[in-house]
Each structure stands twice: as structure tokens, then as C-alpha cells.
Amino acid sequence: MSTMSTPSPKESIARRLAPVLTLLLLASLMALPLVVTDTYSLHFIWKVLFWAAIAAAWNIAGGYAGLFSLGHAAFFGLGAYTSILLYMQAGVSPWIGMIVGSLVALCFSLAIGLLTLRLRGSFFALATIAFAEVLRIAVVNGRDVTGGSEGLSVSFAPGLVNMIFQDRASYVVLMAAVLFVIGATTLLIERSALGYSLAALREDEDAAEALGIDTIRVKLIAIAISAFLSAVTGTLYAFYILLIEPTTVLGIGFSVEIALIAIIGGMGTVLGPLLGAILIVPLSEYLRAEFAASLQGLYLLIYGTILIVMVVFLPNGLISAIRDPRSVLRRVRRRKSASSRPEEKADA
Amino acid sequence: MTAIYIQLVVSGLLLGGIYALVSVGLTMIFGVSRIKNFAHGDLVMVGMYLTYALTTWTQLDPYLLVPVVTVALFGFGLLLSFALIRRIQGAPQVAQIFATVGLGLVLQNAALMIFGADFRTTNSEIAGNVLRFWGISLPLSLFIAFVVSMAVIACLTVFLRTSMVGKAMRAIAQDRRAASLMSIDVKFIDMLTFGLGTACAGLAGALLVPLYPVYPTIGANLVLISFVVVILGGLGSIEGALIGGLAIGLIETLSGFFIGSEMRQMAYFLVFIAVLLFRPAGLFGQRGSETLGS
Amino acid sequence: MLEVRHLTKRFGGLAAVNDVSLTLNKGEILGLIGPNGAGKTTFFNCVAGAMQPSEGQVLLEGRELTGKKAHDVCRAGIGRTYQIVKPFGKLSVRDNVLVGALNQTRNVADARRIADEALELTGLADQRNVLAASMPLPRRKRLEIARALATGPKILLLDEVMAGLNPSEVELAIDLIKTLRSRGIAILIIEHLMRVITSVSDRIVVMHHGEKLAEGAPSAVMNDPKVVEAYLGEGFVAQD
Ligand SMILES: Nc1ncnc2c1ncn2[C@@H]1O[C@H](COP(=O)(O)OP(=O)(O)O)[C@@H](O)[C@H]1O
Ligand SMILES: [Mg+2]
Secondary structure: OHHHOOOOHHHHHHHHHHHHHHHHHHHHHHHHHHHOOOHHHHHHHHHHHHHHHHHHHHHHHHHHOOOOOOOHHHHHHHHHHHHHHHHHHHOOOHHHHHHHHHHHHHHHHHHHHHHHOOOOHHHHHHHHHHHHHHHHHHHHHOHHHHOHHHOEEOOOOOEOOOOEOOOHHHHHHHHHHHHHHHHHHHHHHHHOHHHHHHHHHHHOHHHHHHOOOOHHHHHHHHHHHHHHHHHHHHHHHHHHHOEEOHHHHHOHHHHHHHHHHHHHHOOOOOOHHHHHHHHHHHHHHHHHHHHOOOOOOHHHHHHHHHHHHHHHHOOOOHHHHHHOHHHHHHHHHHHHHHOOOOOOOOOO | OHHHHHHHHHHHHHHHHHHHHHHHHHHHHHHHHOOOOOOHHHHHHHHHHHHHHHHHHHOOOHHHHHHHHHHHHHHHHHHHHHHHHHHHOOOOHHHHHHHHHHHHHHHHHHHHHHHOOOOEOOOOOOOOOEEEEOOEEEEHHHHHHHHHHHHHHHHHHHHHHHOHHHHHHHHHHHOHHHHHHOOOOHHHHHHHHHHHHHHHHHHHHHHHOOOOOEOOOHHHHHHHHHHHHHHHHOOOOHHHHHHHHHHHHHHHHHHHHHOOHHHHHHHHHHHHHHHHHHOOOOOOOOOOHHHHHO | OEEEEEEEEEEOOEEEEEEEEEEEOOOOEEEEEOOOOOOHHHHHHHHHOOOOOOEEEEEEOOEEOOOOOHHHHHHHOEEEOOOOOOOOOOOEHHHHHHHHHOOOOOOHHHHHHHHHHHHHHOOOHHHOOOEHHHOOHHHHHHHHHHHHHHOOOOEEEEEOOOOOOOHHHHHHHHHHHHHHHHOOOEEEEEOOOHHHHHHHOOEEEEEEOOEEEEEEOHHHHHOOHHHHHHHHHOOOHHHO
16 A cells, blocks of 8 residues: 555655545535536436445455455345335335444444454455345345335435435435545544554454454454445435345345446545546446447446456556556566566465 | 155256366366356356357257367366466455456356347257156256266366376465476466366356256356355365265255245355355365465 | 463374473573474464464463464564564555554554654664565564564564574674563574574573473583484584
């Protein structure tokens, strides 16, 4: 993490200013509806903000704690389903449902974490897929409560209490606010003892343990925060789209897309997920609009290709290319010479 | 009444044989190259579509095309290894996971673009027959798939034990660095392993074609099943994959019958979670080897 | 202060450490030597909680530490370095040490202050903004010490922190170890260089094939025929 070193006084001032500027940028997104007013554009902006928010929530676990979850749809879906069910069955306001749903997701994440965090790396990724799939299958089969595979739809009843609005601008402001909160949380984490502990365990878990870091506890905190914020985003999604289906909100495909946006933008950075969403959402909208009829699947194929190219050539995401363009060239060059390099060192 | 149970157990085991073949490919690649291929199920899907396409084109029986598909997938595996997999060898976890996830996305959607989202079925003259014995009846195709799978797994086991290449693979699986010091061409063996693993997936795909319809996302299910199998059996262990495969086949069929077909998948995910919790090194793996996942 | 009783660690059939007992007193520097593969690092790992011992007990000031996790052992006041250094490569040197200091305080600013002291003491102060991965091995070895020191330990376990250093760097390291002791930290040090260990240690324990071969004052141990034989067998005498 280049953000954590202080090479020169000049850069140190830039470093002090960076978080302020970041927060200002995120806050200013809430003002977008003042500039843009047509429905289509607002919907588009909402989408960018939405993907940025859910990817940023993933980023706290995936990017900062190195917990490469492929099951974040579960947390998102728990938020969406809990708040919708509470609203439809008991008339509970989504504002309260959002908190309840997020707490449910938080508990679920703690359960997963307690059960799987002694596993490392890709085992954790697999375990998250399994948990998310169990949840999805349960929802599909719990027809009486969850509406099964058709999902649940909410009737359009505008009102602040219902979190349902006549105008899209309100939705945009709301999503921008959530993105702001997630970004601010990420910044706070980055600068706290928790952030340093996470940075350390990402580099070397054994060394982190030897320095007194309870790595499991730290990871649990990260995944809990991440799950909570994912579920908040889930509620917002549910009351904007007004329809949730298990395949879309609980499927593996969704989980992969969440991770993909954070990775493409830049994991372990505050602005990476926003950057990823700004690039990927327009691309997918364009490809879908242009080719949907003739070539369905093209946009996911391109997603996949971008993902491969990114993790192989630019594992720190696009944001690293913006911060230090030369490092990209250096990396590509090193890659080329690396093919003649001997085997990677085995740990003793 | 007992006939039903025999029927269930036998067809579960037969199905498990195919799972075992898919999983053997996955576990070999992991054992030798330490790569967890999240696109492995999609390679099975590629094998299925290739069989389907060739059958449609040549009008031959799919079983005649099994060798062609297997060899083609071996070549495809070498190609993938050369183009992508060798670049993520020894790379950080995140690159390994998401490069293969990305590969899966590419394969799935390439299939979607070429064949569409519809379920495609292939008929086989041979496979149309039904075997009847002990008061139970089984599709011949399931039986063939099982026998071929077992034969191939047996051959692979012998190959790993006796051939030079097989010994080199096992040496690398034991200790990569030591193997490269013993002037084993580690990169070449990596490629060969990925080719073989892909060939296993492709062969399984070809054998599945007369049994199941193929659709672009069928791989997602298969990869999860084979990860369950591999972890159940112990990572890197061929014998483990065999027993794990049979066990999962059995669990799937039995739970499908007793709990209902929708809950089938739930059953093996629950098994998976239980194994991760209580025996992360697998039933047959060495305790402590779960840290290899790092 | 630190008491290890009958510690045994088996890997499969092999007993890498076999029934080793030792005591580290307050303010003492205890040298742990032995040929390669004697089980010294494994002994450290069991004391520091990085591995669970198969048998035996570890006590710190009378409190049971056996089987505790590594972070709990660190909390309890035992800092350790790794023979194969494990720097947080993408973090600056200062942030590496800051992470250690978080063991004493949760306040990042305070931790930074503690880190700067540790960097000053270990002579890394002018390197603080360098990325740890870009430093040469001798400095990374010192970084290991600085990080462990920043955790505020009562006891330091140093595993071959001088291997690969040139003579003047070794002198610096010896001075550093003596300074640490003068600050009241008891030190258990593994070292291969005979000259170093005899000059710095108050007492020496010799391990061989996982067992404790000898224990005593440096001069006595060095003249012990058993020890000489063990080292001759390994062609070790030629090393120094
Ligand atoms: N994790 C491990 N698994 C199996 N054997 C090990 C492990 N760690 C160390 N050993 C073995 O234990 C013995 C002692 O090693 P070690 O403690 O590193 O010796 P030293 O530090 O004295 O050189 C060696 O034979 C080594 O191969
Ligand atoms: Mg050692």
C-alpha cells in the first residue's frame, strides 16, 4: 500500500489532503441530481453509485482483509429479503428493516467467519460460495415466505417512510449517501489500528500474529463491517427496483460481479471500487444496448477477459495505473523477463 | 421395495464415478501446480458442447467421438496453460482465484454466444438401451460413463506411479523447489498436468452428454461439486477424489429421493461445509495440509 | 522468568525437539546453539505459540503459556524474530514497526512514537520511509528486531539475527543486544557464530538432534567434549 508510506514532505501534505479530497468527492456525488435531471441519466448514475457502493463494501473484506469472498450476494440478499419481508408482512418501515437486515447479515457473516476463518485463502472463497448457495437454495424452496424463484415484488407506494420515492433523484441522493458512508468507514479503518493490523496480516499472517495481532478477530471485524454495509446496499436496491429474485440477488454471478468491480478498480483503496464502477457500468450498458439481441453474453465475456488481464498484469487495479503510470510499464516488462525466472521461493 | 434402494445406491455410485473423474482432473492440477481452477467445471461444459457440436455435424454416435473430444480438450488445456495458467503460477491468491473465475466467465459466455441459452440434448443409439438386473433398471449410458471413468482413473494412478512423467509430477507435488533442483522441467510438467486435468474434464463432459442436456452455466454446478469432492477426499489425492466422488454421488441421489430434488444441492453443500469445519484436510488428506490453501 | 519444562515437538515420527527444559532469568542473555537441524527454531516456535508443542510446559513468570496462540504469547510479553525474515514488504519500515507497537497501544499516533523510538534504537531511523521489501537482508534482520522490540516485550527470542551480516554489522548487533539487556529485557538468542554467542551470552544451552546436550557458562560449554564432538560431526568447527 503506497498510501501508507511517507516518502517526502511534499507528498506528505498531499497525503494529508487526500482523505479530505476523497470525502469531498464522495459527498459531491449527492449533488449530482442538481445537474442531471432526466430519468434515464439518473437511473444510470444510480447504477454506477450502486455498484460502487456494493463493491466498496466487498472491498473492506476482500481488499483490506484479504478475504476473497465469492458469496457477498448472501449478505446483500439478506439485507434485501429481510427488509422487504418485514415491510410486506409486518408493515415495518424499510429504514428499520434496513438496520434489522444488516444486523442479520452481520450475524450470518460472524457465523461464517467463526466457522471458516481458520481456513486460508481460496478455501475461504469456496466456503463463502457454499454458504451463499445454501441460502439461495433455501430461499428458492421457502416459497411460502420468500416467494420462491419468482421472488418478491413490492407495490409502488411512495413515501419517505416506505423508502419509495416518486422521483429518481431521491434514490440517487440516497445511494450517494450510502457510498459516502462506506467510503468514510473505509478511510477510518485505513487510518486506525485496525487498518494497520489488516495491512500487516495481508502481507504475512504469521508475522502479524507474532506481533500480537489476533488475526482471526481482526478478520471477523472486517467481514462483519463488510456484511453490514453490503446488506444496507441490499435494502436500498430492493426498494428502488421493487423486485428481488434469488438468482439475481443471491446468485454466484452477482457475487463475482461485485468482486470484479472492486478488483478492476483497485482493491484495498478507498476510490478503487468507484473507479471500477465508473468504467464497468457504462461498458456493460453500452454492450448490452448494442449487442443484447444479437450476441447475448458478450458483455460478460468481455468482463471475464478484462478480469483476467487485470489480475495478471495489473493486480493492484486501475487506480494504481492512475497513481503511478510508469509502474504499469515496469510491471509488464518485469512479466516478460519473469518467464525466465526460476521457481518461486518455497517457505521453510 | 428393496429394489428401489438398490437402484438408488447403484445409480448414486455410478453418477459418483463421473464426479470422481471430473474431480481427479481438479485434484491433479492442484496437487502438482497448487492452482485451484475455478473454471474446471466450465471445461467439462466445453467438453459437452464439443461433443454435441461434433455429433450434430458428423451425425456420428457421441461415443465414437469421445476419444476425439478427450484429445481436443488435452490440447485446449495445454493452450490454456501456456496462455494463462503459467502466468498465475506462484502469483498471489487473488490472481489465482480471479484469473480462473474470469476464465470461467469467458468460457460460459462464449458458449452462450455460440449455442444460446437453450438446453441441448444429444441422442445416442447405444445409450438408448436400458440395463436390467436384480430388479433394477439403469440407463446404459450411465453404466458406460462409470466404467470408462473408473478405467481412466485406474490408468492415471498407474501412470503416476510408474511413468517418468508421473514420477516427476509426484515429485513436484511433494516439493516443488527440490524437484526443480533435481533438474525436473517443472514448467513443462505443469503444462502437461493442466492438459491432463482438462482432458479428464473433457472426457467426463463427453460421457455426460448422452445423460444430461448441456447449457452454458452447467459448469458452475460441476465445479462446486468437484471442489466438494476434492476437499472431502483430501486435496491432491487421487484415491481421495475417487472415494469422495462416489460418496457425493450417493449423497446426491439419496437426498434427492428422500428430501426432494430441489434440496439435493443443499445436501452436498452442507456436507461441504461440514468437511471444511471438521476435517479441512479432507477425510483422507493429512491433517495440517489445509494451510496449503494459503 | 521464562521456564520451559520438558518441551517435546514431534513431526510425524521425528522428534524435532525432545524433552528440552531451560530457564531464562531476569536480565539474562541465554545463548541457544546447535548444529543445523538441531531443533532450535522449532523450540522457539513452540515457546512463541507459532506451533503447539506435543508435550511439555511453557511458563512466563509462573503463568502458563503452553498452547497459547502466538498473539497471546506476544501480549504476555514475549517478542520474537524469524530466522527467515518476514517483513511486511509493501509497508514502509516505520509502518512495519508501528504494527508491532500496536501491541502496546491502540492509538496510532502513540504507536508511531513508540515505533520511532525502536527505529532510533536499532539504527533504522533514516530508513523509516523506505518500503521494507526494498531493503537489503542485514537491514531486514534489524527490522525484525525493531518490530519485536516495539511490541514492548519482557523477553526477546532472537533467531539467527546475525547470520549474513558482515563483521562491522555484527559488532553493531552485539551492541544492540547489550543495550536491550541493559533496558531490562531478557534475551534468548539462537546464533550460529560461535564467537558472537560466547561473547554475548551469560549462559549457553547446546541442542543436538532435538535434545539438550549441555548447559552452562560459555567457556565450560565450549570445552565440553560432548559439544566438541557434536560440532565436529557436523563439520561445524571450521565455521569460526
Ligand atoms: N513444519 C515442519 N514440519 C516437519 N518437519 C519440520 C518442520 N519444521 C522443522 N522440521 C524439522 O525439524 C528439525 C529441526 O529443524 P529446526 O528447528 O529448523 O532446526 P534449527 O533451527 O536448529 O536449524 C529438522 O529436521 C526439520 O527438518
Ligand atoms: Mg533455525
